[in-house]
Every structure is written in structure tokens, then in C-alpha cells.
Amino acid sequence: MEYRFSEKVANLKPSAIREIFKSLTDPTVISFAAGNPAPESFPIEQLKLLSDEIFSDQSVARRALQYGITEGYTPLRELIARRLKEKFSIGSESDETIVTTGGQQALDLCCRALVNEGDTVLCELPSFIGALNAFRACGANLVGVPLNESGVDLNALENALKTNQNVRFFYTIPTFQNPTGITATQETRKAVLELCTRYHVLILEDNPYGELRFAGREIPTIKSMDREGRVLYCGSFSKILSSGMRIGFLCAPREIVQKVVVLKQVNDVHTNLFFQMLCAEFLTRFDLDGHIEKIRALYRRKCALMLDALDRFVGENAIYTRPEGGLFIWCKTPDLSPSAPIVRACLKQKLAVVPGEAFLCDQNGVSDGFRLNYSMPSDEQIEQGAKILGQVFSNRSLG
Amino acid sequence: MEYRFSEKVANLKPSAIREIFKSLTDPTVISFAAGNPAPESFPIEQLKLLSDEIFSDQSVARRALQYGITEGYTPLRELIARRLKEKFSIGSESDETIVTTGGQQALDLCCRALVNEGDTVLCELPSFIGALNAFRACGANLVGVPLNESGVDLNALENALKTNQNVRFFYTIPTFQNPTGITATQETRKAVLELCTRYHVLILEDNPYGELRFAGREIPTIKSMDREGRVLYCGSFSKILSSGMRIGFLCAPREIVQKVVVLKQVNDVHTNLFFQMLCAEFLTRFDLDGHIEKIRALYRRKCALMLDALDRFVGENAIYTRPEGGLFIWCKTPDLSPSAPIVRACLKQKLAVVPGEAFLCDQNGVSDGFRLNYSMPSDEQIEQGAKILGQVFSNRSLG
Numbered sequence: 135m136e137y138r139f140s141e142k143v144a145n146l147k148p149s150a151i152r153e154i155f156k157s158l159t160d161p162t163v164i165s166f167a168a169g170n171p172a173p174e175s176f177p178i179e180q181l182k183l184l185s186d187e188i189f190s191d192q193s194v195a196r197r198a199l200q201y202g203i204t205e206g207y208t209p210l211r212e213l214i215a216r217r218l219k220e221k222f223s224i225g226s227e228s229d230e231t232i233v234t235t236g237g238q239q240a241l242d243l244c245c246r247a248l249v250n251e252g253d254t255v256l257c258e259l260p261s262f263i264g265a266l267n268a269f270r271a272c273g274a275n276l277v278g279v280p281l282n283e284s285g286v287d288l289n290a291l292e293n294a295l296k297t298n299q300n301v302r303f304f305y306t307i308p309t310f311q312n313p314t315g316i317t318a319t320q321e322t323r324k325a326v327l328e329l330c331t332r333y334h335v336l337i338l339e340d341n342p343y344g345e346l347r348f349a350g351r352e353i354p355t356i357k358s359m360d361r362e363g364r365v366l367y368c369g370s371f372s373k374i375l376s377s378g379m380r381i382g383f384l385c386a387p388r389e390i391v392q393k394v395v396v397l398k399q400v401n402d403v404h405t406n407l408f409f410q411m412l413c414a415e416f417l418t419r420f421d422l423d424g425h426i427e428k429i430r431a432l433y434r435r436k437c438a439l440m441l442d443a444l445d446r447f448v449g450e451n452a453i454y455t456r457p458e459g460g461l462f463i464w465c466k467t468p469d470l471s472p473s474a475p476i477v478r479a480c481l482k483q484k485l486a487v488v489p490g491e492a493f494l495c496d497q498n499g500v501s502d503g504f505r506l507n508y509s510m511p512s513d514e515q516i517e518q519g520a521k522i523l524g525q526v527f528s529n530r531s532l533g
Numbered sequence: 534m535e536y537r538f539s540e541k542v543a544n545l546k547p548s549a550i551r552e553i554f555k556s557l558t559d560p561t562v563i564s565f566a567a568g569n570p571a572p573e574s575f576p577i578e579q580l581k582l583l584s585d586e587i588f589s590d591q592s593v594a595r596r597a598l599q600y601g602i603t604e605g606y607t608p609l610r611e612l613i614a615r616r617l618k619e620k621f622s623i624g625s626e627s628d629e630t631i632v633t634t635g636g637q638q639a640l641d642l643c644c645r646a647l648v649n650e651g652d653t654v655l656c657e658l659p660s661f662i663g664a665l666n667a668f669r670a671c672g673a674n675l676v677g678v679p680l681n682e683s684g685v686d687l688n689a690l691e692n693a694l695k696t697n698q699n700v701r702f703f704y705t706i707p708t709f710q711n712p713t714g715i716t717a718t719q720e721t722r723k724a725v726l727e728l729c730t731r732y733h734v735l736i737l738e739d740n741p742y743g744e745l746r747f748a749g750r751e752i753p754t755i756k757s758m759d760r761e762g763r764v765l766y767c768g769s770f771s772k773i774l775s776s777g778m779r780i781g782f783l784c785a786p787r788e789i790v791q792k793v794v795v796l797k798q799v800n801d802v803h804t805n806l807f808f809q810m811l812c813a814e815f816l817t818r819f820d821l822d823g824h825i826e827k828i829r830a831l832y833r834r835k836c837a838l839m840l841d842a843l844d845r846f847v848g849e850n851a852i853y854t855r856p857e858g859g860l861f862i863w864c865k866t867p868d869l870s871p872s873a874p875i876v877r878a879c880l881k882q883k884l885a886v887v888p889g890e891a892f893l894c895d896q897n898g899v900s901d902g903f904r905l906n907y908s909m910p911s912d913e914q915i916e917q918g919a920k921i922l923g924q925v926f927s928n929r930s931l932g
Contacts, residue, residue: 135761135762135763135786137647137735137786137788137789138647139646139647139792140645140646140647140648140649140652140671141649142645142649143645143646143792143795143796146792146795146796146799147795169600170599170600171599173595173598173599174595176594176595176598176599178588178591178594178595178598181588181594181598182585182588182589182594185584185585185588186581186584186585189577189580189581189584190581192577195575195577195580195581196572196573196575196577197572197777198777199572199575199577199580199775199776199777199778200569200570200572200575200775200776200777201568201569201771201776201777202777235634235779235801236801236802238799238800238801238802239800239801242799242800242801246539246541246542246670247538247539247542248536248537248538248539249539250539250540250541251650253539264798264799264802267795267798267799268799268800270799271645271795271796271799272539336536362534363534364534372600376598376599377598377599377600378596378597378598378599378600378601378803378805378806378807379598379805379806379807380634380801380802380803380804380805380806387534387536389536390536393538393542393545396542396545396546396666396670397542397545397670399663399666400637400641400663400666400667400669400670401637401638401641401667401800402634402635402637402638402641402779402801403635403637403663403779404777404779405779406777406778406779406805406808407777407778407779408777408778408808409805409807409808
């Protein structure tokens, strides 16, 4: 039989990252391609204890295994809202916070709530592939705005706001951006909010890595500067507790959240309730900030290891970012020529990286960069992988 | 600030069921309005044991808390596919089975994959509100096809297939339908498949209650009769293990599943992995069929209690179905007049039922029925609620 698909979906390709993951079944391949948190960062002992307690009290267990409300487990919503307020000055009287099935669901449902087919969404260039594909699946017209060292290029952003019709929102990861690791300066953030205000465009601020700072000074989120309800803020427990449990959240103007809740109800009714309760108990009884301190120390060490190895093996044969947090380093060819030959040569030498093309708005575009991850590989793999990268770059400069 | 929403979402109302649930915070209200499985049906002891084991093995726990693949945890997918094959003769060489975040996600993503705005989806009348709203959120044009005692009205179905343009699929719950409790006969199922084949229309067969038969003989699913890849089949563990864990599945032609996987990736990346592993272990190590037998016995007793009480208190003042399984009885006014006054009078007497309007394709339609649930209320509440219903109906026939 032949099947006819909806137009929005017919052209969607499986994510390039996903295809790379599938090729990683070869255990001799070193992967710098992951987007995963380090497995040693999961607080297994504490989760085991809390899980035991939930299952040991019949009435609590029955609640955890029964249907829940779409907005999320109320104590968890309150704990998240309080944490956002106290740590990040996020959330006004007119905002509401709901639990989502990972940060990804918040991105998808916000776009479904706001975007008609053909409407424009502005994205950083390069940007997170999962968000780009979610927006594509809504039929959005993606327009990329280049990044520089201090965040999005403000002239390019203004130009995009000025020249595009029906811009519904600007999607940004200001802190430890995926894939570049770049953190927008406070000045850039202020200017982004001002520009979007001037052009009446919403901001979707995605902050899955914000708590993973291991160097430099905290910079306020854009949402914390928002006085009029222009910013939708997404976060997640994926990088600080567990990614497999799929718990994220959205803090946004109540009117928008209400529409997202209606969509969430028809999408998955609610997020796994047992893990919402686990999460709430963890926040109440354990020291999440202390736990995050340990993850920061781990990534500080891993990132330094990778940068040191890159400095030794690659050096001036490439350009790479020096992130102050998060999971990623972005590496570019020094002459800004296409990076695809480098990526292919690495894979031949059994090093997997994510090609920059995956992060472009234009699915036929060409990139001069690729993404490196330091949270997943072992110390030895970091050394060995950087060596391969060094060889590939030096063969290239020789060839 | 004023917000502008996408057209598809702007007109979506929060589900009527959900609003009723919120009104149920009054503990003196007896609820026949639930759609929940009985809390005593959750196998807490077994899940506790398996959960303990996962958390006690570091490498297993790390896997359970890490990102997984979008299609679902491979052992669980295989166990579901094998069970569908062995127990229900479902699944051909060209089909694929994936795990979804509850059956609801499968309905939503199938519709997103297949339906362009304005395309028609045929639905039973009345039908499951969660499905109707999911289809609405995709911009589908809903056309209702009435049910009779043996399932969907075949003449009406043929007429709908003949007269509507761009019909993308027929959505049906042939077994213990929600909200009516009606089970389509084998003849009706065959005829549905033949009609949809003749008019080149897909079938979305939703079977969340199929394992809850407590009377009568098993009837083959429509999917089991499908030879050409016309039927998409959704199922769920919500009514046989736990609804709060949000694990369902889709078995459908590979080409369609591949598109659904792309959508699932941008929607929630994957379903809670810990509970996928728990589910797989349960299926491997415990006797799910034996567990389901106990749930059937429970609902057999509960349903008989409610029917007996209705027979005593309501009798011929109303028309109600006598289901052979599932969770619901459908009750109608004897003269097929609007049921809204009955529903309102019940709520005044502190009995909550779900008004039939919630289950219509036409959001401004009028219903002669309402839904009763027997899995959640206690034996005493069933007796007391039926008494209230009897009084309301007899006041009506007196008035």
C-alpha cells in the first residue's frame, strides 16, 4: 500500500544526530557525538531510597501509578516555581509553571500553540537540532541568525526581525548554547529583549544547561529581565538529575501556558507521575545544589582535559570555543571552509563528531563547524580522540 | 500583553472531563465520572521488587536514567510485539511496534503524521474525547458516525466515506468502546475493514480496554484481519499495569511508524526509560495474564453491582448498555431527549457523571446520554449513586 502523509511531516528527515548514534554501535568508535549527561552524574542511591519509600506506602504508590493532572504534580510545580524564583529571579504574578515530558515537549507544544503553517521562527545559527525539527514539524519557516562570541549577532537579529513577515518568536539558548557552547553576554541579552519588544516578537528561552556553569560569572536569564510577559522559559532536569526520566518544565505567561496545557492533554495526558513525585521528594529532602556542584566539578575537569588535548594536538589548525559550562565545544575549520571532509576523515579514524549541517535552518546548507562533547567520553577517549582530530587537521593542512 | 495563537489551537477548549475532575475536589460528591483504572489493580509489590533490582545494579540503573532511543526500549518493543502476535494475531512482516507515552501519544502523533488541516477524520458518535481533541488540535474536520448495539452503523459509515472529501482515517474503539461500552460484532468489524478498503481509507483502531473482558467471547481485532497494511493499532498498559507511568504502544505499517518516530523524537525524545524497563521485566518475570484475570474479576463484580443497582433504582426510566468488559456504562434518556437536565440534577444531588456532549464531534451538539464508570467508586458509592440517579430519573418522569 502507498501512504500519504501530512505535508509538514512528509519532508521531515530523521535527525542526523540520531543516525550518528545508530552508527555508534561499533564499540571501537570513540564518540564525541553525544548530547548525554555523564552517567556517573545520576544520583542513583538517593533515587533508590525515594523510590522504595513511594512503593512502600500503599496509598502513595497508588497515587503515583494512577492518572494525574496535566499541569503536573502540584508539589513539584511549586518546588520548580520556587527554585526558579529564588535562584534565577524567574516568574512573575502573571506567569505559570508546568511540568513537561522533558524540555523537548515544552519546545514542541509552545510552537504548536503559537505557529501557523508558514509563520516564521527565528533561530540561532547553528542551533539545537531537536528544536529546529520540532519547529519544522509545525510547518514553521525557519530563519537563522548567526552567533558571535558574545551571543546572537544583534544587527543580524534586527535585520531578521525587520525583513520577515509573521515572526512568531525568537528561539535562543543564551547559556552554554547547543551546539556552540557560547554564552550570550548580559548586554546581548538586554539588547535581544529590547529588539524583540520593539518588533513585538516573543522569545522562547531554552536553558537546559544553565546550571552547569564551571567557570566565569552567572549571567541573568532573559526571562528574569522580562517585565511584560514576552519570554517563554524552558528548563529541564535531564542534565542535573536524569535524562531518561523525561522531566522538564515551562514557565511562561499564564495565557500561553493554558493553551500548552490543552495541547499536552491531547499529547500525553501528563508526564510520568512516579518520577514527578521522585523529583519533588529529591528537591525537598536532598541538596540538589550540592549535587549540581559535583556535576560542575566533573564537567570542569572533563572540559579542561579536552581543551588541553585540543591545544596540544590541534592547536592553530582549527578554531574552537572555550565554554564556561554545559556539554559542548564547537570546532571550526580555520579558513571557514566546509567541515564535512574533516568529519568524514574523523569517522574513518573511528572518531565520531556531529557535523555542523545538523544544526542549520537550511537543511541543504553547508557548515564550517562540528560539535564535540566532553561529558560522555572517558579521559583516555578524550586524549585519543583529540589526537585523531589533530592528525586529521594536520593531514588537511599538509594536503 | 495580548497573545496570538495558532488557528488550530485558538478554538480548542479544555476537555469537559477535565473540568469535571476539577469539580470533584468536594469529597462528598460521588463520582461515576472517572476514566481511571481501580487503584487496587496496580501490582505495587512486583513493581517495587523490579524497581529495587534496577536501582541496585549500577550499570542497569545508569542505563535506565540515561537517554534512550525514540522507538522505545528494545526488549519491551519485542515483548509487546510478541504478545500482540501470540494473543491477538496482530502484526505482519511489514508492521513495526513502538513504545509511546501512553496510548494518547500514539493517537496524537498518528494524526499529526497523516492529516493536513481541513482533512476529514471519521469518528464513532459518541467517541473518546481525548482522541477527538487530539484530532482537532491537528486541524482535522471531524465527522461522526453513529453507533448501534453491534458497533458502528455501517450504512452511516458508507455514507460518510462516500460523501466526505479527503477522509484520512476512521477512528474506532471496537471493543468496550469509550464512552458507550459497546463491542462491535465480528461481522461489523469485517464490514468496516471492507468498506474502508473500498474507499481507500485507513483505520485507526484504539484498544485500551480490550484485555478487560469479563463476559462473552473474545472477538478478533480489526488489525488481526488486516492483510494490506490498512490498520494502525494502538494499545496501552494504562488499564492493566499503571496509567500514571504513561506507557502505550503503536503497531502499524513500518512506513507510517517511521514518520511517527520522527514526530515522537521532536515531541518527547523517548518515553520514560526506567518504566519501560520495569514493564519489560514485569512481562518477562511475572504472569501478566494472571494479573489481568484478577482485574477482570474485580470489574466483573463492580459492573454487575452497578447494573444490579441501576436495574433496581432506575429500571425502565432510562436506557443503559450492559458491557462485557472495559470501564464504562452508557446511559440514555428513554425518549432520547437531551440528557443535560439529568446530568445537572445529578450534580445537585452530589453525583458526578460525564455529560454526553463531551463525546461529540460537534462541539455545540446535544446528547441524549452520559457516561457512568464503575472501576473507581466503592461498592457503597455505586449503590448510593444509582439511588440518586433513580431519584433524578423518577422526578423527571413525574415532572
